Amino acid sequence: MPKLKAIVIGAGIAGIASAVRLAVKGYQVDVFEANAKPGGKLGEINMNGFRFDAGPSLFTMPQYVDELFKLAGKNPEDYFKYIKLKEICRYFYEDGLRLNATADLDQFAKDIAEKTHSTAAEARHYFKKSKTIYEVTHRVFLERSLHKLKSYLHWDTLKSIFRFGQIDAFRTQAKANQSFFKDERIAQLFNRYATYNGSDPYQAPATLNVIPHFEYHFGAYIPKDGMYGIVNALVKLAEELGIRFHYSQKVEEILHSKTGKTKIEGVKVNDKTYRADIVVSNLDIWFTYKNLLKDITEPKKLLTQERSSSALIFYWGMDSSYSDLGLHNIFFAKDYQKEFSAIWKDKTLSHDPTVYVNITSKHIRNDAPANAENWFVMINVPANNGQNWDQLINEARANIIKKINRILNRNIERDIVCEQTLDPRGIESKTGSYQGALYGNSSNNQFSAFLRHSNFSSKVKNLYFCGGSVHPGGGIPLALLSARIIDDDIRPVQ
Known part of the structure; x- marks a missing residue:
């Protein structure tokens, strides 16, 4: 008997995880990815001797990654290594307060009590x-x-x-x-x-x-090869399981029967049909319905819900080192509510944004040249609704530099030797996230958990959905759990 075939659309982290789980169940799996490399939002940038993780920068719940290797009968440590962080984040405030959030909760509580008006209790x-x-x-x-x-x-x-x-x-x-x-x-x-x-x-x-x-509780970690090391390790596992990756191959349509009970038939890529018994879409649910599912009524209420926020990221190669910074650093806005009002009500950027700076070279020395650092500098921004992003980027860059200069009492701009920028427009075009929203729909009401799209289609048999735009949500742990939920619904090949 020929193997049952499964096709996964998108080689993001959830797509790769779904492919691995399907292969373990006995399916012959093909993954079609529109980009030239796997990873989706979990990408990387190499520039002038600096390496940057392009997207997610915080690694929690590593057991969900390890689980995939164990399912395949492999030792996770043979593929993927990570270390637990003693320091989770450094926080900087405009009034001079500095806090180091450590994995030792008692120590962190003590630090809060000693430096602020709050107590350890x-x-x-x-x-x-x-x-x-x-x-x-x-x-x-x-x-x-x-x-x-x-x-x-x-x-x-x-x-x-x-x-x-x-x-x-x-x-x-x-x-x-x-x-x-x-x-x-x-x-x-x-x-x-x-x-x-x-x-x-x-x-x-x-x-x-x-x-x-x-x-x-579970801890924060850093992969020894950076966040993109998660992708490399899982792709290696997937290929060993016989999964075939097709890069620069954009799926044009999800094919399904037009008569009788609607069920999956395969996908169309470059006008060529690829048959499948199961299809899993890791593409944003908005684009899955709008671009890939013909003759299927879209869930309009779900697709018109408020989108999550996006990000504006500067990747800066810094020709200097900063001893007062760690791996994860937050420079807080003075008026936090005003910042969120600008993002959510005015759909623009605050003049005093909260700035996140991630520097993996603090732990992974080869991520930057000697005596230099790789700065991933990010602020939260609204999803793309046609704003003048070129103007907003210029203003944000100036405001970010002024803020960090003010708090660190240094001139950081003269240390920037190379630079790239990613804004909501680029996030949408590179990762297929509608309006550049990083997490699909927002969670700005108490029923949001129930308002995310399911991990299966109620209209097309054997069509499934994974990734940050569907249940249970965005971020690496939840994306991996979306693949597990699909796995629980599919029987092994007999």
């Missing part, structure tokens, strides 16, 4: 609440489909339903954090976690306070 109470939200939600909202009855027929699901009031869904994250901390600067620090899924802490539910638990 406040911090410990917050982290306990974060843990509770995780315990209530992770089985139901993260690891299972919300769109199948069987997901609710588990005892742990019923227990979570009875504990629903503990997930803090009916007040905003900002309101909750204001109640947790006397010092508004610490509330601001934890409001920042709304940006991990492209949302606004002044609108999004306090359920998002689950996110710090991923970092502070």
